[in-house]
Amino acid sequence: MARLARADVFDPLEVSVFHCINRCVRRCFLCGHDPLTGKNYEHRKQWLENRLVELAGLFGIDVLGFAILSNHFHVVLRNRPDVVATWSDQEVARRWLLLCPLRKTDAGEPEEPTAAEIGTIANVPQRLAEIRRRLSDISWLMRMISEPLARRSNREEGTPGRFWQGRFKAVKLCDEAAILACSVYVDLNVIRAGLARTPEESEHTSAQRRIEARRRIEARQPIASGVSSDDVEAAPSTVKVVSSATAADAWLAPLALKESTTAAGPRPSSSAARCSDKGFLPLSLDEYLQLLDWTGREIVSGKRGAIPAHLEPIFTRLDIPPSHWLDLAQNFGRLFQRVAGGRRTLEHQRHRRTGRPLRTRHARLLGAG
Numbered sequence: 001m002a003r004l005a006r007a008d009v010f011d012p013l014e015v016s017v018f019h020c021i022n023r024c025v026r027r028c029f030l031c032g033h034d035p036l037t038g039k040n041y042e043h044r045k046q047w048l049e050n051r052l053v054e055l056a057g058l059f060g061i062d063v064l065g066f067a068i069l070s071n072h073f074h075v076v077l078r079n080r081p082d083v084v085a086t087w088s089d090q091e092v093a094r095r096w097l098l099l100c101p102l103r104k105t106d107a108g109e110p111e112e113p114t115a116a117e118i119g120t121i122a123n124v125p126q127r128l129a130e131i132r133r134r135l136s137d138i139s140w141l142m143r144m145i146s147e148p149l150a151r152r153s154n155r156e157e158g159t160p161g162r163f164w165q166g167r168f169k170a171v172k173l174c175d176e177a178a179i180l181a182c183s184v185y186v187d188l189n190v191i192r193a194g195l196a197r198t199p200e201e202s203e204h205t206s207a208q209r210r211i212e213a214r215r216r217i218e219a220r221q222p223i224a225s226g227v228s229s230d231d232v233e234a235a236p237s238t239v240k241v242v243s244s245a246t247a248a249d250a251w252l253a254p255l256a257l258k259e260s261t262t263a264a265g266p267r268p269s270s271s272a273a274r275c276s277d278k279g280f281l282p283l284s285l286d287e288y289l290q291l292l293d294w295t296g297r298e299i300v301s302g303k304r305g306a307i308p309a310h311l312e313p314i315f316t317r318l319d320i321p322p323s324h325w326l327d328l329a330q331n332f333g334r335l336f337q338r339v340a341g342g343r344r345t346l347e348h349q350r351h352r353r354t355g356r357p358l359r360t361r362h363a364r365l366l367g368a369g
Helices: 043-056 089-099 115-122 125-134 138-157 176-187 206-218 229-234 285-299 309-318 322-335
Strands: 016-023 061-068 072-079 169-173
Touching (some): 043 061, 061 206, 115 125
16 A cells, blocks of 8 residues: 555644654664774764754644654654744744854854844734744655755765765654654664664753753752753752753653643743643653663563553553553554554544545554544
8 A cells, every 4th residue: 555645644733743854865773883993983873962952942833742763753743733823923033044044153053033033024014924834834844854964974975975864754743642652662663773772861862852852850950941841840940940041852842741730832942942841741851761761671672561550541541452452662653654543533534635534454453433
């Protein structure tokens, strides 16, 4: 069966969550230690993470999770056209001119655009509408992640040619069960590749960044005001909150979605580090880390583990049969090609052009029915 066209599933003007993957050409270790040439390109992982941090503060897209490996990277994204709609015309133009600067500093950093430069976009309605749309389009964000890294790497090696294998792969995550399974799959990718033993040792992953922020709270060190709602809500009242510090996960979307206390609406971020302050999973950061640790122990051979009793309601609430959980967390990338979700969720997902329901033979793995 032919794979669905991306345009039949994704709409940049609709809030959705996506799992995106991009691989190096021929899956070569162009971001790690190349066993054939003996060259080490590990530093490029930091280049990529730095670029993610930069774009998270400019695009209208939440970064929910990420993992950077030696020959590919994963990123879980939620586009936020509702947040972009709250930005003024001048703010939209300013952000775009920082993404595609007309002028740069001697260090190569984008210079703050002038009022006249902002006006060249803000005063042209058709151009402004197109840029506003681009700022919540995952294709544009993935393009601005991949292209600079490819150019910089080619300059470093003094060689032309392709760096990435092709167009990035994207899977739409249609419900909370799919988002949870994909998040765990992404955060455990480094462990499954044999590059780390535990989530806290997994370099260049969202799990490591969230754990670093959690440890900072436990150590009662200062954190930035408004940069991580999970951390701020969990922090003791004695923790000093100052704007001069930056939490390790400041640019990531907060994990916990507290439906009883979270106000409806876009919730633009109070920090310039990320798009919004809205969470994405109905469980706390501590619960997620416990689930991540348990799942990692079950997948990695030679380790033993058992499901903690208090984690059982998570499966029940999200309608995930426990017998299917490990298969989901271990093989998510292989099981789903364009959309991921339970049968009930996918009944409401339709082709954008034909209006027909989307079908996937693996929907049964994400719930009963």
